[in-house]
Amino acid sequence: MFKRVNKLLIDLPTPDYGDANAAAAVQELLGGRFGEMSTLNNYMYQSFNFRQKGKLKPFYDLVASITAEEFGHVELVANTINIVGKGSSFTADPNQTPLQNGKDKRNTHAFIATAQTALAGDSMGHSWRGDYVFSSGNLVLDLLHNFFLECGARTHKMRVYEMTDHPTAREMIGYLLVRGGAHILAYAKAIEMATGTDITKMLPIPNLDNRVFDTARKYEEQGYGNVLFTWNDEGQYKDIRQIWKGTNPSNGERLIVKEGAPKGYEIPELDALPEEFAPGIGPEEYEMIAKRLLSNL
Amino acid sequence: MNEQQGVEMVSSFDPYVYQTLHGVVGRHIVIQTTKNPLQGRLKQVLPDHVVVEVSGSPFYVRIQEIVWVTVQ
Numbered sequence: 001m002f003k004r005v006n007k008l009l010i011d012l013p014t015p016d017y018g019d020a021n022a023a024a025a026v027q028e029l030l031g032g033r034f035g036e037m038s039t040l041n042n043y044m045y046q047s048f049n050f051r052q053k054g055k056l057k058p059f060y061d062l063v064a065s066i067t068a069e070e071f072g073h074v075e076l077v078a079n080t081i082n083i084v085g086k087g088s089s090f091t092a093d094p095n096q097t098p099l100q101n102g103k104d105k106r107n108t109h110a111f112i113a114t115a116q117t118a119l120a121g122d123s124m125g126h127s128w129r130g131d132y133v134f135s136s137g138n139l140v141l142d143l144l145h146n147f148f149l150e151c152g153a154r155t156h157k158m159r160v161y162e163m164t165d166h167p168t169a170r171e172m173i174g175y176l177l178v179r180g181g182a183h184i185l186a187y188a189k190a191i192e193m194a195t196g197t198d199i200t201k202m203l204p205i206p207n208l209d210n211r212v213f214d215t216a217r218k219y220e221e222q223g224y225g226n227v228l229f230t231w232n233d234e235g236q237y238k239d240i241r242q243i244w245k246g247t248n249p250s251n252g253e254r255l256i257v258k259e260g261a262p263k264g265y266e267i268p269e270l271d272a273l274p275e276e277f278a279p280g281i282g283p284e285e286y287e288m289i290a291k292r293l294l295s296n297l
Numbered sequence: 298m299n300e301q302q303g304v305e306m307v308s309s310f311d312p313y314v315y316q317t318l319h320g321v322v323g324r325h326i327v328i329q330t331t332k333n334p335l336q337g338r339l340k341q342v343l344p345d346h347v348v349v350e351v352s353g354s355p356f357y358v359r360i361q362e363i364v365w366v367t368v369q
Binding site: 015016017018019020087089090091092096101 | 327329332333335336351352353354356361369
């Protein structure tokens with residue numbers, strides 16, 4: 001089961017300007033075939049479906065603990081989309097067409113269906129699909145798939161980075177390039193444990209260092225890519241240290257397993273959008289709600 | 298022969314936009330720019346740009362990029 005912590009993995013910058021078309025591009029990193037919803041659901045189903053969890057515990061622990069991290073990545077990308085997506089409408093009477101800019105933005109659906117927030121789909125508005133999940137049950141095949149999935153995710157992040165310079169999008173991508181790099185290495189090491197084949201020699205794919213990206217550099221320098229968390233406070237999933245050991249081939253630094261989760265940062269607040277009737281609670285309704293909530297406590 | 302030619306500065310000016318916007322300085326306005334709408338308080342109007350304060354941050358907008366303005 002899962003326990004939820006009301007924190008975001010990084011301190012996302014929240015500038016006063018948005019770019020709805022950039023938010024539409026960032027959707028690919030959430031609900032695209034190589035987005036965070038795919039990494040989450042792949043590892044989640046693989047961990048549920050894992051055969052011989054006891055015998056192959058370090059591998060099970062790896063897939064299971066990374067699942068929890070991916071949940072936080074979905075949360076991070078969704079929050080990024082919500083921040084980047086702002087500033088395309090204005091507050092006015094419906095007859096003044098306050099959503100008029102929405103019809104010329106890439107993601108019209110976000111203006112109509114989600115009040116300018118994230119949707120479970122890709123940059124072209126296609127829904128995220130369950131058949132993006134690969135869970136063959138063959139350990140080596142699943143690990144190889146996960147390695148490939150993370151390399152694809154890294155490629156897409158780099159391309160979206162090249163499409164937008166919005167500070168929120170770039171901060172998120174910088175961080176996720178580093179964490180994604182750690183996951184690529186984790187699956188490469190797991191494949192080495194399972195088969196004796198060292199595929200870290202292929203890395204990085206694509207062949208450029210994370211440090212090329214301005215917002216990834218500080219996370220690299222602070223060693224974010226050398227750590228795997230267990231995402232558990234009861235001593236579970238610790239056997240990932242039988243896989244996550246030795247040094248990181250990209251920087252020669254020691255690989256570390258940390259128990260628990262990182263401390264996290266505040267979840268950004270989202271303003272009301274009266275022109276979208278979201279949340280649709282004005283001062284009068286709020287007063288009535290407060291009365292009901294506080295009565296008979 | 299080497300004497301440099303003087304560079305002539307050409308500037309577009311929308312006199313009536315400039316004048317009208319002066320009348321709403323300090324008001325809460327929406328400016329539709331060629332890119333995005335901006336919603337905030339009109340702080341200043343100069344011949345070629347205006348300053349709109351949005352959540353405490355000044356945005357300097359070229360008058361040439363303004364499509365329409367409405368007062369809230």
